[in-house]
Amino acid sequence: VSNIEDEIEWMRRTANGDAVAFRALADAHLVKIMNFAYRVLHDRTEAEDVAQETFLRLWKDAGRYEPKARVTTWLHRIAHNLCVDRLRGRREQPSDELDEERSSTEPGGLLDRKRLATDVGKALAELPERQRTAITLVHYQGLSNIEAASILDVGVDALESLLSRGRRSLRDKLAQHEPDEVTGETGR
Amino acid sequence: VRQDDKKQTADRLRALVESYGTNPERWPPDERASAQKLETSSSNAEAWLTEQRRIDALLDGATDVVPSPALMRRVAEIPLRHEKALSGWRPGWLRNLIGLGTAAAVLGLVVGMTTSEPVATDDAVTEWDDLSTLALGVDGSEELLP
Numbered sequence: 001v002s003n004i005e006d007e008i009e010w011m012r013r014t015a016n017g018d019a020v021a022f023r024a025l026a027d028a029h030l031v032k033i034m035n036f037a038y039r040v041l042h043d044r045t046e047a048e049d050v051a052q053e054t055f056l057r058l059w060k061d062a063g064r065y066e067p068k069a070r071v072t073t074w075l076h077r078i079a080h081n082l083c084v085d086r087l088r089g090r091r092e093q094p095s096d097e098l099d100e101e102r103s104s105t106e107p108g109g110l111l112d113r114k115r116l117a118t119d120v121g122k123a124l125a126e127l128p129e130r131q132r133t134a135i136t137l138v139h140y141q142g143l144s145n146i147e148a149a150s151i152l153d154v155g156v157d158a159l160e161s162l163l164s165r166g167r168r169s170l171r172d173k174l175a176q177h178e179p180d181e182v183t184g185e186t187g188r
Numbered sequence: 189v190r191q192d193d194k195k196q197t198a199d200r201l202r203a204l205v206e207s208y209g210t211n212p213e214r215w216p217p218d219e220r221a222s223a224q225k226l227e228t229s230s231s232n233a234e235a236w237l238t239e240q241r242r243i244d245a246l247l248d249g250a251t252d253v254v255p256s257p258a259l260m261r262r263v264a265e266i267p268l269r270h271e272k273a274l275s276g277w278r279p280g281w282l283r284n285l286i287g288l289g290t291a292a293a294v295l296g297l298v299v300g301m302t303t304s305e306p307v308a309t310d311d312a313v314t315e316w317d318d319l320s321t322l323a324l325g326v327d328g329s330e331e332l333l334p
């Protein structure tokens with residue numbers, strides 16, 4: 001799937017029951033949706049469940065897709081709604097995985113890249129959900145400000161506020177990392 | 189002063205970087221070119237740009253996850269295991285038309301049920317007989333005598 005017109009065609013075919021078209025869309029978007037759900041939920045099992053449910057919705061509801069949005073935006077919106085549902089259900093039952101990671105993370109010391117990745121994941125998970133989702137959509141998923149704002153149902157100004165507050169919190173949470181521990185690369 | 193010019197102040201550049209980071213590819217496309225020019229000409233921006241570059245680098249330190257083979261298999265099998273709830277591609281305008289048609293049909297049904305003529309009663313038959321008498325000079329209610 002190479003461009004928007006191709007994706008719309010794959011969606012049309014999927015809506016008409018074409019399994020080959022569905023699998024092409026899954027090939028193109030599964031990794032992205034899985035990573036989005038993982039960063040929002042910080043739980044691999046739940047992220048896989050959300051990814052599977054997102055593609056089940058794609059199969060069943062492709063006919064509802066409006067070509068005015070990119071397919072990736074449509075899928076991210078579905079996945080985001082599913083993540084929010086899970087986070088609401090989780091409030092009374094905190095994730096064991098998060099607690100385990102928190103207790104195994106010691107401040108200070110020489111931190112390798114794996115440790116940095118763990119700490120960044122933990123710091124992201126500790127952000128309020130909407131700040132975390134905003135950063136994930138813009139920084140990791142590569143969505144535009146308008147696409148990210150539409151998924152979060154906010155205006156661009158509100159999105160920018162979520163992003164800047166989230167980045168400030170991350171800076172504070174990760175203050176123990178020395179500048180030379182992190183790479184100078186900013187693009188992904 | 190044009191709105192576009194006002195936006196491209198140093199404050200706006202800082203707000204952009206603090207929201208989207210230092211990679212211009214993540215900046216809003218309509219502000220990208222002018223913000224990049226401002227970035228290169230801002231002499232006092234280095235301190236906060238350095239801080240934001242560090243946050244970007246921290247974020248880039250997170251690793252991606254790879255879907256498990258089991259998940260990939262389950263997703264690939266979705267068309268085999270699940271019926272489609274909606275059949276066929278319907279563009280937005282067609283869906284709207286179908287929705288409008290359905291609403292009109294339901295409205296018509298409701299209106300029809302609440303305002304239709306009552307079933308003929310004895311009174312109605314009598315009224316019809318009276319009209320027949322006036323129009324034809326015949327009393328239809330009486331049987332003809334041999």
